[in-house]
Amino acid sequence: MSLVSGPGRGGGGAKHDLPEELALFVDKHVEYIQTLDTRRDELEYWLTEHLRLSGLYWGLTALHLLGHPEALPRAETIAFVISCQHENGGFGAAPGHDAHMLYTVSAIQILATIDALDELDLPGRAGKDKVGSFIANLQDPETGTFAGDEWGETDTRFLYGALNALSLLHLLSLIDLPAAVSHVQSCANFDGGYGVSPGAESHAGQIFTCVGALAIAGRLDLVDTDRLGRWLSERQVEGGGLNGRPEKLEDVCYSWWVLSSLAMIGRLHWIDGKKLEAFILRCQDPEMGGIADRPGDMVDVFHTVFGIAGLSLLKYPGLEEVDPI
Amino acid sequence: MSYSTSPDWADVEPIAQEDGDHPLAAIAYMDDYSEAMSYLRAVMAANEHSERALVLTEDIISMNPAHYTVWLFRAKTLFELGSDLREELTYLNAIALKYQKNYQIWHHRQLIMEKLGDPTGEGKFIAQMFEKDAKNYHVWSYRQWLVRHFSLWDSPTELSDIQSLLLADVRNNSAWNHRFFLIFGRQEQYPSFTPLPETVKRETEYAKTAVYSAPQNPCPWVFLRGILKKTKQPLSTIQSFAAEFAPFERPDEVKSSHALDVLADIFAETEGRKEDAVKVLDLLAQRYDPIRANYWRYKKARLTPIPMATTAAAA
Numbered sequence: 001m002s003l004v005s006g007p008g009r010g011g012g013g014a015k016h017d018l019p020e021e022l023a024l025f026v027d028k029h030v031e032y033i034q035t036l037d038t039r040r041d042e043l044e045y046w047l048t049e050h051l052r053l054s055g056l057y058w059g060l061t062a063l064h065l066l067g068h069p070e071a072l073p074r075a076e077t078i079a080f081v082i083s084c085q086h087e088n089g090g091f092g093a094a095p096g097h098d099a100h101m102l103y104t105v106s107a108i109q110i111l112a113t114i115d116a117l118d119e120l121d122l123p124g125r126a127g128k129d130k131v132g133s134f135i136a137n138l139q140d141p142e143t144g145t146f147a148g149d150e151w152g153e154t155d156t157r158f159l160y161g162a163l164n165a166l167s168l169l170h171l172l173s174l175i176d177l178p179a180a181v182s183h184v185q186s187c188a189n190f191d192g193g194y195g196v197s198p199g200a201e202s203h204a205g206q207i208f209t210c211v212g213a214l215a216i217a218g219r220l221d222l223v224d225t226d227r228l229g230r231w232l233s234e235r236q237v238e239g240g241g242l243n244g245r246p247e248k249l250e251d252v253c254y255s256w257w258v259l260s261s262l263a264m265i266g267r268l269h270w271i272d273g274k275k276l277e278a279f280i281l282r283c284q285d286p287e288m289g290g291i292a293d294r295p296g297d298m299v300d301v302f303h304t305v306f307g308i309a310g311l312s313l314l315k316y317p318g319l320e321e322v323d324p325i
Numbered sequence: 326m327s328y329s330t331s332p333d334w335a336d337v338e339p340i341a342q343e344d345g346d347h348p349l350a351a352i353a354y355m356d357d358y359s360e361a362m363s364y365l366r367a368v369m370a371a372n373e374h375s376e377r378a379l380v381l382t383e384d385i386i387s388m389n390p391a392h393y394t395v396w397l398f399r400a401k402t403l404f405e406l407g408s409d410l411r412e413e414l415t416y417l418n419a420i421a422l423k424y425q426k427n428y429q430i431w432h433h434r435q436l437i438m439e440k441l442g443d444p445t446g447e448g449k450f451i452a453q454m455f456e457k458d459a460k461n462y463h464v465w466s467y468r469q470w471l472v473r474h475f476s477l478w479d480s481p482t483e484l485s486d487i488q489s490l491l492l493a494d495v496r497n498n499s500a501w502n503h504r505f506f507l508i509f510g511r512q513e514q515y516p517s518f519t520p521l522p523e524t525v526k527r528e529t530e531y532a533k534t535a536v537y538s539a540p541q542n543p544c545p546w547v548f549l550r551g552i553l554k555k556t557k558q559p560l561s562t563i564q565s566f567a568a569e570f571a572p573f574e575r576p577d578e579v580k581s582s583h584a585l586d587v588l589a590d591i592f593a594e595t596e597g598r599k600e601d602a603v604k605v606l607d608l609l610a611q612r613y614d615p616i617r618a619n620y621w622r623y624k625k626a627r628l629t630p631i632p633m634a635t636t637a638a639a640a
């Protein structure tokens with residue numbers, strides 16, 4: 001899936017006046033995602049190759065939520081995913097790219113979405129267990145956290161990804177789950193949020209990964225629900241959109257990180273859903289499809305999927321239900 | 326330059342991207358990129374750590390700094406060759422300043438700094454980064470790593486740098502967080518660590534001054550609450566301070582929803598003030614923070630028992 005941005009802009013650029021009562025332009029978005037991979041004559045297509053597998057996951061998820069899972073051919077999807085796999089079981093972002101936690105997780109998520117995890121075990125392939133051990137080997141036995149690759153950069157994103165993929169593979173037993181949980185705990189801040197590492201500023205994206213990890217581990221009891229829920233609800237700004245940190249600009253992708261975290265702790269009603277819905281709809285390009293981070297900016301697949309997933313959590317009519325974890 | 330015609334690269338057979346029947350379009354820049362990438366694949370396949378490989382990685386980074394594989398290979402090569410790491414930092418400075426959103430570069434820098442073992446000059450470079458975006462999350466994470474790794478907790482420049490950032494923008498939550506980190510971050514390694522009383526006093530006064538300059542700024546309020554919690558002081562310590570910004574009996578004069586919130590929390594815990602808590606929470610839900618009305622109603626519902634108007638009348 002290409003991560004090329006544009007061609008359209010959220011709000012359709014200056015020349016279009018959006019109607020008062022906005023709807024989700026389902027067909028436009030399906031078409032937008034379908035045509036992304038035909039844009040191979042653009043430089044940006046190649047410059048975003050290091051994200052390709054995640055891009056595929058985002059596009060695929062958006063299509064599923066929009067009720068058009070058939071819009072991407074299944075066999076080709078599986079073939080591309082498998083072509084990114086290394087002998088050690090891990091996946092790179094595209095063929096020939098180093099194996100990395102993030103893309104291994106995307107690969108597993110894609111295969112799970114299209115019910116194709118068994119493809120991993122076909123003769124001549126590395127097999128589920130090998131994928132599981134690639135992930136498990138990236139856990140730091142001392143701190144419980146996870147690295148992204150052999151170079152050891154750690155981030156709660158990798159920890160969440162590891163737990164997510166291993167639970168999809170039913171291989172959580174391969175890791176030290178209590179150690180992972182206590183690392184997440186160490187990233188909790190006095191304001192109720194979580195950061196990328198102990199003491200780091202609370203950030204909505206990192207909160208999603210920490211709460212998601214605790215949800216998978218069955219340890220949501222460790223969350224200070226009221227304080228976290230309060231911090232998350234404070235992300236809503238006057239215009240209805242959500243920001244990722246205090247005193248920052250609103251951005252459609254936080255509709256997902258903030259909302260799903262609120263949903264996991266049962267506090268979704270602490271923000272004004274109608275106002276947020278209107279904000280996300282204002283970020284669409286009604287002509288060519290796609291959703292931007294905020295009105296007036298270029299659309300891209302990343303903000304398209306997180307905008308749609310946010311609307312799904314808000315129970316927007318006609319969308320498939322999304323799992324907040 | 327073209328790799329295919331360069332004598333330096335004559336011995337290398339480039340490895341093209343397996344791309345099926347979608348050939349790259351013939352845009353010059355794109356051709357350069359795909360050619361360089363095919364040579365990178367070749368040197369990586371051969372595990373070649375050489376000066377020319379370094380030059381090649383620079384070329385690719387200049388076209389696409391977000392490519393994670395190229396950074397990993399570059400670090401490996403620098404260490405194999407025993408290259409001058411100070412020189413590498415100078416190179417990295419320029420790239421980081423140019424590509425603000427890039428994060429691969431920060432992990433790379435951390436690897437270099439770990440090997441180098443001397444953070445001299447990092448503060449100056451970070452200040453340059455903050456001139457462009459004083460809330461860059463990657464830079465702040467890196468700065469925290471420096472503090473932790475080189476034990477810079479009490480470094481006077483850490484505090485003075487934060488001071489000037491907050492002077493430029495008192496709403497910079499990242500700077501507030503770092504300030505808090507400098508005081509309490511050590512507890513992660515040494516759980517029994519407690520800051521000196523004069524430090525706590527200085528920091529409390531600092532936050533209060535910031536509230537006076539912008540009462541509706543959430544950052545110093547959160548900071549104050551954090552200090553009280555960490556030093557095990559009750560929230561009521563700042564009751565009269567909060568009341569200055571939230572005379573809830575005269576709603577038109579309220580200057581800060583955060584001050585109202587502090588009062589609501591104090592009243593909820595104070596015998597005989599539940600009714601005031603209700604008043605304050607109603608003000609928040611209806612007038613000062615209606616977008617979060619459900620949250621304030623939830624807090625109101627948790628006041629137990631909800632006081633009846635008659636109770637106050639009888640008293």
Ligand SMILES: [Zn+2]
Binds near residue numbers: 251254303
């Ligand atoms: Zn965004």
